Amino acid sequence: MSPQLIWTSFSTILRREVRRFTRIWPQTLVPPVITMSLYFVIFGALIGSRIGDMGGFSYMEFVVPGLIMMAVITNSYANVVSSFYSAKFQRNVEELLVSPTPNWVVMAGYVLGGVARGLIVGFIVTLIALIFTSLSVQHIGVTILIVFLTSVLFSLAGFINAIFANSFDDISIIPTFVLTPLTYLGGVFYSIELLSPFWQGLSKLNPILYMVNAFRYGVLGVSDIHVGWAFAGVLVFITLLSGWALHLMKHGKRLRH
């Protein structure tokens, strides 16, 4: 296919993905906003006011970047896993598979659809956060880049989950048993400096810790880890997951017999 045809195909997939999650906005855009608002009220305002400072900032200021990142991660993942699995379930994924659209364009279209939802939700959550606290972004480049790459990474993870899934139960297992615990233990609500050395070491095996801290560094200018590790880790994972997803699309038996 020529670059022009590839672009048309890619933009068609992306447009359809955006149309899908905006059509069902009460299911896709409203719930994360409500959940995050509750986090802000309960953890940030009510409990946070009794916690005092963390990492040199008020607890509300500390927790906001983590909560924005949490919304981006869960929504990017959820968008792709539910959209691609639904396409498999209703068999309309065949519309793409029988077309000349290359596999990498299919993957890129779905992933960017997930990124679009992740970033829109992240933006709305940021606006709500501004009701509770003021935010002055310290490193705009780091902030934008890490939130984008993290969204890409979790959209890719959602895509792979959808390829493997055989039922709607299968698309909730990873978010429930892997993603949520890792996010809660990924430094969203606390600095790992509060932990003993053993738990600090263990926490450093959690990839979400790096992304949350890199984003916090971008917004507040503080981080528990070196930001370079976060970018390196995210890029390595994106490379590995992209390769795996393309391998599954080309050789796997879950999309083609």
Next chain:
Amino acid sequence: MTAALSIKNLEKTYDNGFQALKGISFEVQPGDFFALLGPNGAGKSTTIGILCSLVRKTGGEVSIFGIDIDRDFPAAKQMLGVVPQEFNFSQFEKVYDIVCTQGGFYGMPRALAEERTEKYLRKLGLWDKRNAQARMLSGGMKRRLMIARALIHEPRLLILDEPTAGVDIELRRSMWEFLQEINAQGTTIILTTHYLEEAESLCRNIAIIDKGDIIENTSIKSLIKTLNKEVFILDSREILSATLDFGDFEGRRLDEHSLEVTVEKGQSLSDLFAHLSAQNISVTSMRNRANRLEELFVSLLAQNKMQEAANKEVKS
């Protein structure tokens, strides 16, 4: 002339060891209206799946208008439109979006995709339903939606896998007319169907597949000519006597006003009518007991079954 579709020694063995295709070969010429027939599980859908990349072949070669799918599948796919047996569109998307989006997957600029969407939705009587969610359509409308979607990039080869299954007679007739129209405009069509009168009415050439093998590949006319006998049902105005004489014909009285007569190759219907007329029986209507192609189809499958049983016996 380059064949619209060329299949050589095509094989498919699934992971569980089931051999769905045992090295089939056939060609479809450009402009043809071709029937691919076979009982359930014969290998028709597997063949179609391979052509549109949903099934990976385990052997053999496939070319679409001279383009080998192993060399340039995307280019071959541009030539191909497929209407599958099962509904495979998002039930929650609008009819218009389903068709227009498919154009985008084939790299069509938005304006052209929109123009073609309107053209085919109008032709298939779905324009009034363009803003309806697909799940709100009737079964027949859903079938037409899949045809519109398959035509959006105006493929040179259109494959329809049982397109009229579950469609009422009136709609089936209008779909036949539409398919004949696009065939007359140059689109090569391959049709699988269980309605053999449909294949006989529409198609010029035929391949019959059974248990992964092609057991017949010829023109419909040549195939019909191989019929050795035809069975007719005749209705008479007069009450038929129980001791009716059929002369040289094999026949039987079905009820007071109808009879069944077998006409062998070489026998003439005029002789039959003359014989009945001599007994003061006037025939008011006449029809085949079963579709001619259906008779042949059943007999070919039976022959294939007997052949297989004989082969097994020799082996054991």
